[in-house]
Amino acid sequence: MTSSINVSPTDERVIPTNCTLCVNSCGINVHVKEGKIIKVKGMPEHPLSKGALCPRGAAILDWEYAPERLKYPMKKVNGEWKRITWDEALDVIASKLREIKERQGARAVAVQVGSIGGEDRESTCFAQRFSDVYGTPNFLDPGICYTDIIRGRMLTFGRLPFEEPEGSKCIVLWGHNPEVSDPPKARRIREAIKGGAKLVVIDPKRIPFARQADVHIRPRPGTDLALALAMLNVIIDEGIYDDQFIDRWAIGFDELKAHVKQYTPEWAEEVTWVSSGDIRRIALMYAESESACIIQSTCGLGQQASGLQTARALSLLQAVTGNVYLPGTWIRIPMPHWTNHRIEIEERPIGVEDYPLYEELWGRRFRAGQGISLPDAVLEGKPYPVKAVILIAGNFVVTQPESQRFRKTFKKLDFFVVVDVFMTETAKLAHIVLPAATSLEKTGLGYTYAVTQGIPYVSLRPRVAEPPEECWSEFKFWTELAKRMGYEEYFPWKTEEDFVDFELSDMGLSAKKLRELPHGGLFFATTKHGDEAYKDGFPTPSGKIELYSETLKSYGYDPLPTYREPTESPVSTPELAKDYPLILISGTRERNFTHSEMRNIARLRNKTPQPLAEVHPDTARMYGVADGEMTAVETKKGSITIKIRATEDIAPGVVSIPHGWAQANVNMLTDTKLRDPITGIAQVKAILCRLRKA
Ligand code: SF4
Missing domain, CATH: 3.40.50.740 (Rossmann fold)
Structure with missing residues (x-):
């Protein structure tokens, strides 16, 4: 096989490429001398990363030249x-x-x-x-991730619209901690805030962005859909939706209006732990902004009992407020047209009987x-x-x-x-x-x-x-x-x-x-906004934004998002909750690692030597465990022993544990049988657990 570059044996060359240590593929300039990479720098001209590298990207050479790499079959x-x-x-x-x-x-x-x-x-x-x-x-x-967003938005808009923080007047950061998991997105959000965007953070955890947010609310894990439905209730009840946009581009508004009547902020307060006043406040702030953009995490909301329906509800919020295809909202993305490398096979893969929309939508x-x-x-x-x-x-x-x-x-x-x-x-x-x-x-x-x-x-x-x-x-x-x-x-x-x-x-x-x-x-293309983006409509069966989804109905699912409790919760399984009264969020991301990768890199591992279970000090006290103490975290599936970090950054009654660690592996506590009924994505963001002194 020939090399794709011609490296001179003595001269130092700088080769532009990208980092693949996470999905962001930030631009890097790689300095090569005598066939060896001697330095890697962020590429200032890269349109996404603009020269920045996160700690993982900065450690890419430690990873590349790690002595423990596999070398032979x-x-x-x-x-x-x-x-x-x-x-x-x-x-x-x-x-x-x-x-x-x-x-x-x-x-x-x-x-x-x-x-x-x-x-x-x-x-x-x-x-x-x-x-x-x-x-x-x-x-x-x-x-395990992202299909809820792709399919939820496709079912609504016919394609996958994407968040554009630039120029937005209101950003709602929902279950997403980009400072840790998506540094380039964090930079884009910081710039939008500098440009005057208000910021709403919805997260049981006080993430770094919460400190500069106009409002930070902490819903009970697994109840984000209830919160979104209550926001729709307020927006429709107050008449602050975009009726012209809906008339022109959407179907199913009357059904949606009737459907969300039941989801009052007072109802949602009981379900979500968020006060009805705060729900009204964020709904008004969001809907009354000149442009608004909900930024949802890749996994956080999808790994719940109604992950796809939550993605649908967030799509409906964008749609009824007209925050579609305009600057600072959800934009229409030109996708690359790859040459097709697949060869047709009629037979469907496993899982298709249970999750048909995972594999096909409208013949696609x-x-x-x-x-x-x-x-x-x-x-x-x-x-x-x-x-x-x-x-x-x-x-x-x-x-x-x-x-x-x-x-x-x-x-x-x-x-x-x-x-x-x-x-x-x-x-x-x-x-x-x-x-x-x-x-x-x-x-x-x-x-x-x-x-x-x-x-x-x-x-x-x-x-x-x-x-x-x-x-x-x-x-x-x-x-x-x-x-x-x-x-x-x-x-x-x-x-x-x-x-x-x-x-x-x-x-x-x-x-x-x-x-x-x-x-x-x-x-490879330019992003179009406004009329240019709307001009050929929306590629759904109706050609419009489908607030009410006949497609979901035809598969036996709710055509409008309907709140369902997490399969395990103090409400749905009160008997189990007597033994396991806390709620576990698993899979929290860490800045120094991507999933289970990079823990063998000493300079990263030194910064984060071991996993920590974050609990509120009141919760720790209730269980008689102290900050820094090794403690058992248990679910009905298993038990792990992990060091406690007592912090007010996490809501009381909640335990948050990162994933990717072979020691104190949080996935010993999760359950493959608890799934979103439409995508099959596992419910790992809200399961019942307890602490026990180890
Ligand atoms: S965010 Fe970090 S790990 Fe991900 S591509 Fe960029 S530099 Fe690499």
Whole structure:
């Protein structure tokens, strides 16, 4: 394989690329000398990150050159790892895949890509392509985030509109802590505040932005939908909706008006712990602003009992106030038109029986199964047994809910292959582990700006270093495996760059064109606001914004968001609440880590050496535990021992624990069976728990 750059052996070169240590893909300038990366700096000209790097990005070289990287293919023999060659590994994998296909059919093999598939598009593309050619419908998403937002907004607007903080007069930061999880978004919000935006923070936790908010309210975890419905009640009752916009562009307003009558602020006060006065106050502040923009977290609201319906309710708030496609609201994002790499397969993936909208909407197929269904298939044979998994860079026994069940799932497989940069807790369970190249060692595209930030920008991510020892890119792994399986014709690309050219060809772009640009990227479209954005309507079945969704109704779901208690709560399960009276928010993000990654990087780990369970001092006192004390946190699923941080930053009665830690793994407390009924996303943001002195 040829390198995508021409590194002179002695001269220092600066190569523009992007960081893929989280989905933001911030621009970086990589300084290379004598084939080694000597320095990485933020790229000031990058339209999203503007030169900034978070602590993870600043530590990218520690990650790249970490001594504990996997370097050779390995096979487990009698419980011990044995180094093998790539040829041996590929022969074993090809032979197993053939055998399973013959005996159980191709669908008995599932292929998955961890969160890296979000930021590393090519990783996902090759895995999907191979799945299609092999004939399995079971390319599975992790299935834990974001689908609630995508599908909830699509059902309402026909496409995914996205938040534009710039120029907004009112920002509602809802269950989202961007200072920690999304630093580029935090910068955009700070600039909007400087420009005069009011700020409402809705979060049980006093996040950094709460200190500069005009209003901070702390709803009971899991009741955000009740709050949104009460805001709709106030806005409609007070007549401060945009009737002209609704008349012109929406259907179902009369049904919505009748529906939200029941959700008064007084009702919501009982449900959410937020006073009716505060609910009225934020509803008025939001609806009466010249422009307003709700910024919802990627996971926080989706990992609840009514995640998709909450995303719908927030969409309805934007729609009835006319905050759609105007500057400082939710804008219409031009999406990149990738050349299609998929091959049609009629059969649907596992999970589709329970979550049909996960896979298809209005004939548009998304071609990925809900990964939460994997344990059902492997452990219970539902809807049929899955016998083998190929997993690219996912640490699911730590990051997926109910780790015990995912661990059992992977242990039960007849064949399990993991491709990763490090030996993760999940990789330890594999039969074969393969050493992956990092994103700095392979060529691809930075593209997520449109999908997660509403910025229609694409950039080249060229290979800037050679993979060490026997590390391979996914391109090389899948291409070589395809050869062994007789699928060469479906993998015609000779280099990673050939594939990038293929991805870009429908947009009239190429890797060469991007490389010739001063910073390796360009805006592939311009964002349109107002009439220009409205002019071809909304691509829903009615051509309008669907406040009332006939589509949801046709699937047997509520056509208008209807409040439902979390499956576990003091209200829905009072008996359980007697034993477990506190509410656990799991999966809090930490600034130094992305999910389970980066904990092996000393300078980051020194800043956050261990996980902490945050509880209000009153809650700690009630349980007789002190700040800094190791304490058991228990749910009906399990128990972990973790250090307590007593802080008034968290609402009384709530326990907040970060995810991604193999020690004190919060997913030992969560439950794969508690799910959003529409998306299947697990309810990990509001489950009952208790503290016990360890
Ligand atoms: S936010 Fe940090 S980790 Fe994420 S892409 Fe930017 S620099 Fe990298």
